[in-house]
Amino acid sequence: MATAKPQRTPQEVEDIIIRKIFHVTITGESTTTTGVTDSRIVYLELTAAEILSEGKDLLLSRDVMERVLIDRLSGDFPTAGAENSPFQYLLGCYNRAHDEGKKIVNMKDKNLRSEMETVVKQAKKLCVSYCRIHLANPELFASQNSNSGTGRSPLLPLIISECGGGGGMGVFGSGSDTGGVKSPPGFLDEFFRDPDFESLDRILKGLYEELRGNVMKISVLGNFQDSLRALLFLVRLPVGAKSLVSHEWWIPKGVYMNGRAIEMTSILGPFFHISALPDQTFFKSNPDIG
Structure with missing residues (x-):
C-alpha cells in the first residue's frame, strides 16, 4: 500500500511561497520546488x-x-x-x-487560502x-546593473507599454523601445495609489522632465505618440495632475519669457x-519635414 504524502504545515507553505516570490533562501538550497537548480535564487547567509x-x-x-x-x-x-537591478528585481517579485x-x-482549505492570500x-x-x-532615492540599493545615474526612469517603459506603445515607430523608424517590458497586472494602479503626495511627487516630476526631453526635437513624422500617451496617463491621475502644475517648469518665469x-x-x-x-532652421525637429 502506497504511503500517503506528508501534509505540509501552513508555516511550510508560507515559507515556500515567500521563497518563490523573492527568489531567496535562508537554508542554502538554490533549487526550486521541482528540484531544478535556479541561479537567480540568492542565499541570504547573514539573514539566516x-x-x-x-x-x-x-x-x-x-x-x-x-x-x-x-x-x-x-x-x-x-x-x-537582470534582477540584480533593484527595480527589475522588485518588478519580478510583484509579477x-x-x-x-x-x-x-x-x-x-479556506483558512489556509485566506492566510496565503494575506501573504501575497x-x-x-x-x-x-x-x-x-x-x-525617489536612486542611490539607495544601487547595484552595478542599476539604472541610477542614467537619468532614465525604468518606470516610464512600463507606462508606455500600459498605454499601448513601445513598439510603435515613426515614419522614419524612430520609436520608443520598451525592451518588451510589461507592467504586471495591477502594478501601476497600486504604485500611484499612495495617498502620500510627497512620496510620488519627486518620481512624477522626473517622469515629466523625461517625457519633455523625449519630444524636444521630434517632428510630426517621428514617434511622439508614445510620450504623449504616457503624459495623458499621468495627468489623468489626481496625484499626477497636482505634481505637474506644481512643477517649476509648468509656467516658467523670466524677464525675457515669450x-x-x-x-x-x-x-x-x-x-x-x-x-x-x-520651422526656423535653429528650431527644426527630426525627421525633417522640409
Whole structure:
C-alpha cells in the first residue's frame, strides 16, 4: 500500500511561497520546488544567522518578509542576472506574487487560502513600496546593473507599454523601445495609489522632465505618440495632475519669457511644438519635414 504524502504545515507553505516570490533562501538550497537548480535564487547567509540567533526556525514568514527584502536589495548578487537591478528585481517579485495569487485560489482549505492570500498581498505591497523608495532615492540599493545615474526612469517603459506603445515607430523608424517590458497586472494602479503626495511627487516630476526631453526635437513624422500617451496617463491621475502644475517648469518665469521661450522650457511646450509646418532652421525637429 502506497504511503500517503506528508501534509505540509501552513508555516511550510508560507515559507515556500515567500521563497518563490523573492527568489531567496535562508537554508542554502538554490533549487526550486521541482528540484531544478535556479541561479537567480540568492542565499541570504547573514539573514539566516540572525534568525537562528533569535531562536527561530529557518522558515520565511510574514514577520521577516521585509527584513529579507531589504537584505536582498542591499546586496550585490551577480548570479541574479537582470534582477540584480533593484527595480527589475522588485518588478519580478510583484509579477511572481501575482502568479502565486492565482495558484492560491485553487487551495481547498479556506483558512489556509485566506492566510496565503494575506501573504501575497503583503509581498505585493512591499514590492510597490520599495519601488517608490528606490525611484525617489536612486542611490539607495544601487547595484552595478542599476539604472541610477542614467537619468532614465525604468518606470516610464512600463507606462508606455500600459498605454499601448513601445513598439510603435515613426515614419522614419524612430520609436520608443520598451525592451518588451510589461507592467504586471495591477502594478501601476497600486504604485500611484499612495495617498502620500510627497512620496510620488519627486518620481512624477522626473517622469515629466523625461517625457519633455523625449519630444524636444521630434517632428510630426517621428514617434511622439508614445510620450504623449504616457503624459495623458499621468495627468489623468489626481496625484499626477497636482505634481505637474506644481512643477517649476509648468509656467516658467523670466524677464525675457515669450511664447517661443515657454515652448522650449515648459513641460508641455515641446508637445505643442510638434507640427506639420516647417520651422526656423535653429528650431527644426527630426525627421525633417522640409
